[in-house]
Amino acid sequence: MAGVRRIGLVICPDFDFMGLAATSPFAVANKYTGEPAYDVRVLSETGGLVRSGLGPSIDTERLGDSSAFDTILVAAGVGIPVPSADLLGYVQEAAGSARRLAGLCLGAFILAEAGLLDGRRATTHWHYAPQFRARYPDCKLDIDKIYVADGNIWTSAGMSAGIDLALGMVERDLGRGVAQTVARGLVMERRRAGGQAQHSALLDFDAPSDRIQSVLAYARQNLRLPLTTEDLAAVACLSPRQFTRAFRAETGVSPAKAIEAMRVEAAKHLLEQSRLPIEEIADAAGFANRERMRRAFLRVQGDVPRAIRRAAGPLAVV
Numbered sequence: 001m002a003g004v005r006r007i008g009l010v011i012c013p014d015f016d017f018m019g020l021a022a023t024s025p026f027a028v029a030n031k032y033t034g035e036p037a038y039d040v041r042v043l044s045e046t047g048g049l050v051r052s053g054l055g056p057s058i059d060t061e062r063l064g065d066s067s068a069f070d071t072i073l074v075a076a077g078v079g080i081p082v083p084s085a086d087l088l089g090y091v092q093e094a095a096g097s098a099r100r101l102a103g104l105c106l107g108a109f110i111l112a113e114a115g116l117l118d119g120r121r122a123t124t125h126w127h128y129a130p131q132f133r134a135r136y137p138d139c140k141l142d143i144d145k146i147y148v149a150d151g152n153i154w155t156s157a158g159m160s161a162g163i164d165l166a167l168g169m170v171e172r173d174l175g176r177g178v179a180q181t182v183a184r185g186l187v188m189e190r191r192r193a194g195g196q197a198q199h200s201a202l203l204d205f206d207a208p209s210d211r212i213q214s215v216l217a218y219a220r221q222n223l224r225l226p227l228t229t230e231d232l233a234a235v236a237c238l239s240p241r242q243f244t245r246a247f248r249a250e251t252g253v254s255p256a257k258a259i260e261a262m263r264v265e266a267a268k269h270l271l272e273q274s275r276l277p278i279e280e281i282a283d284a285a286g287f288a289n290r291e292r293m294r295r296a297f298l299r300v301q302g303d304v305p306r307a308i309r310r311a312a313g314p315l316a317v318v
Helices: 024-033 085-097 107-113 126-135 161-174 176-185 210-221 229-236 240-251 255-273 278-284 290-300 305-312
Strands: 005-010 038-044 048-051 057-062 071-074 100-103 147-150 153-156
Touching (some): 005 085, 024 038, 024 161, 071 085, 071 161, 085 100, 085 107, 100 107, 100 161, 107 153, 153 161, 161 176, 210 255, 229 255, 240 255, 255 290, 278 305, 290 305
Parallel strands (some): 071 100, 100 153
Antiparallel strands (some): 048 057
């Protein structure tokens, strides 16, 4: 082990509490490594109590020497931040003195405002992508990522993605086994890699009724099956006609469109996170063959599976 790594989380007035959650993987890693691997400090420009967007305040240390930290995370609130000149100066200094610097969610705006994302790949909350691109056209914004690490500059997508970014840092520092153990300790279903898309088809097709929710869950768990309208209607205990009408009313799309999007999402994850042959991926995701998968990707993603795999780059090596 390389000794205790000092982590500084910089928060701003009206910060969002989800930013604090990004420190949890470091704390849990300390528990499972058996000895302190990380020393986490919460920082602010003024030090002392900093009020959150919800009202409660948290005690902080005043910004000081950035070189005292191995990693600095910059968090913000639920709106586009307006950083002070002092804060911008601090993150500019940190980019050269700390081993890693990260913008969590809308914290990416602060790094971009400091000029640290020009020519770099980055991500942020998908909702603010248009504003980000308009303000910082020299940044290579990749909104279809949970987090992005470009050199020593890291950025994460919205809200909970900061936890995934921190887990990615734990993996880089301590290995994949520790990161997986930390994910289990955090009761996360699985550790999401940075290349995973921000959107989930299951979320996009969220439905208010338990009946349609159960169909969506069944479909996600059984993508290899044909999943015809008749099959799904039986799960919902409705006639095919009643089911199709109810499904469209609650999700805004037909059952066939929803199943196709789920299959594309599942296949995309396998393309990015495995080296399985494309034929096996097509079978695992429920496509009859690779050509049908290719056509589905063109409709849903606007690109073919091979291009998706190339864009994902090499698998992470620990």
